[in-house]
Amino acid sequence: MCPPVSSSTLSRPISAPRSPRLELENARVNLVGEPRHAIEAFITDLGERPFRARQIMQWIYQRDIRSFDAMTNLSKKLRNTLLSQATIEVPAPIEEKSSADGTSKQLFRFAGRAHAESVLIPDGDRATLCISSQAGCALACSFCQTGRMGAGRNLTRAEIVGQILAAPGVRLSNLVFMGMGEPLLNLDEVLAAIDVITDELGIGMAPRRITVSTAGIAPAIHRLADSGSAVGLAISLNATSDELRDELMPINRRYPIRTLVEAARAYAGGHKSQRAVTFEYVLLAGVNDSIEQAAALGRLLAPLGCKVNLIPHNPIEGNPYAAPSEATMQRFQDEVRRRIKTVTVRWHRGRDVGGACGQLGAAYAE
Numbered sequence: 001m002c003p004p005v006s007s008s009t010l011s012r013p014i015s016a017p018r019s020p021r022l023e024l025e026n027a028r029v030n031l032v033g034e035p036r037h038a039i040e041a042f043i044t045d046l047g048e049r050p051f052r053a054r055q056i057m058q059w060i061y062q063r064d065i066r067s068f069d070a071m072t073n074l075s076k077k078l079r080n081t082l083l084s085q086a087t088i089e090v091p092a093p094i095e096e097k098s099s100a101d102g103t104s105k106q107l108f109r110f111a112g113r114a115h116a117e118s119v120l121i122p123d124g125d126r127a128t129l130c131i132s133s134q135a136g137c138a139l140a141c142s143f144c145q146t147g148r149m150g151a152g153r154n155l156t157r158a159e160i161v162g163q164i165l166a167a168p169g170v171r172l173s174n175l176v177f178m179g180m181g182e183p184l185l186n187l188d189e190v191l192a193a194i195d196v197i198t199d200e201l202g203i204g205m206a207p208r209r210i211t212v213s214t215a216g217i218a219p220a221i222h223r224l225a226d227s228g229s230a231v232g233l234a235i236s237l238n239a240t241s242d243e244l245r246d247e248l249m250p251i252n253r254r255y256p257i258r259t260l261v262e263a264a265r266a267y268a269g270g271h272k273s274q275r276a277v278t279f280e281y282v283l284l285a286g287v288n289d290s291i292e293q294a295a296a297l298g299r300l301l302a303p304l305g306c307k308v309n310l311i312p313h314n315p316i317e318g319n320p321y322a323a324p325s326e327a328t329m330q331r332f333q334d335e336v337r338r339r340i341k342t343v344t345v346r347w348h349r350g351r352d353v354g355g356a357c358g359q360l361g362a363a364y365a366e
């Protein structure tokens with residue numbers, strides 16, 4: 001008979017509502033997305049040596065094996081135990097859309113009818129993958145399609161890492177948590193996923209190739225800093241006055257601009273290798289694109305030594321905003337550059353399939 005699995009062996013979502021499927025299949029644990037230390041504890045509870053966990057991770061992440069039966073360097077007894085007590089569940093997209101520019105958007109349906117999307121943006125023989133951390137978003141930024149969906153649920157670590165495994169054979173240059181949801185409101189699961197993504201036995205990406213984007217949950221930025229993580233941080237700013245930011249991003253009423261700048265400074269400086277902080281600024285014609293606002297942005301952020309990424313607004317049906325003209329954007333960029341060295345413009349990719357920044361909304365046919 002198989003040894004019982006300790007209920008404390010694998011960490012479960014704490015802040016996230018538990019997945020209905022996990023409730024149903026409580027006896028079997030999905031190993032996808034579980035950090036190495038958790039799988040080692042699980043394996044040890046089964047009466048096996050910890051190095052078996054490393055072998056299992058190699059099968060899952062480096063050889064794309066999804067069946068315990070195929071893990072031929074494990075004993076038959078262990079394989080049978082794993083079959084009864086664990087699973088390797090990788091989500092398959094229920095819909096894929098390809099843009100004329102090569103970008104593709106994948107729609108996933110997770111347990112409890114939770115929908116989330118990822119976007120693959122090719123660049124030469126590599127690609128950037130933009131993944132979701134929540135199904136929906138409670139923060140209701142006025143320029144964002146996901147914000148219209150309202151709060152969904154937190155994705156589990158398995159669902160987060162699963163979005164990466166669902167794109168096999170793709171050589172990823174960068175991974176960005178800029179899909180649906182606010183990653184820092186699901187920090188436990190995001191940190192567990194990052195553990196696996198950066199583990200050499202997991203996805204094996206360097207932390208500097210990963211960016212976590214936030215609408216500005218200041219206490220969670222400090223928590224991310226304290227976690228020792230070396231991933232890049234992107235803060236979606238979009239305004240230089242609290243009055244305008246309150247209007248565009250209601251979360252600003254709770255964590256105003258001053259607290260974000262302090263949190264950004266703490267994040268960048270609080271690590272042995274300087275962590276990258278980028279401020280994102282979605283340009284909305286006639287709202288936040290004046291020369292005065294560009295100058296204010298430069299003055300606000302110059303002391304931080306951070307980067308600024310300007311994003312022309314991508315159209316959303318029924319949304320009142322529009323992108324500025326290219327000439328206006330150029331003037332805005334030039335003005336910010338007077339005080340900040342690195343100011344880039346993120347031109348829209350995947351806009352024709354609703355896969356560009358701010359457009360993810362999980363429109364799907366049942």
Ligand code: SF4
Nearest residue numbers: 137141144147181215
């Ligand atoms: S921009 Fe990000 S935080 Fe704001 S509503 Fe959209 S998904 Fe949520």
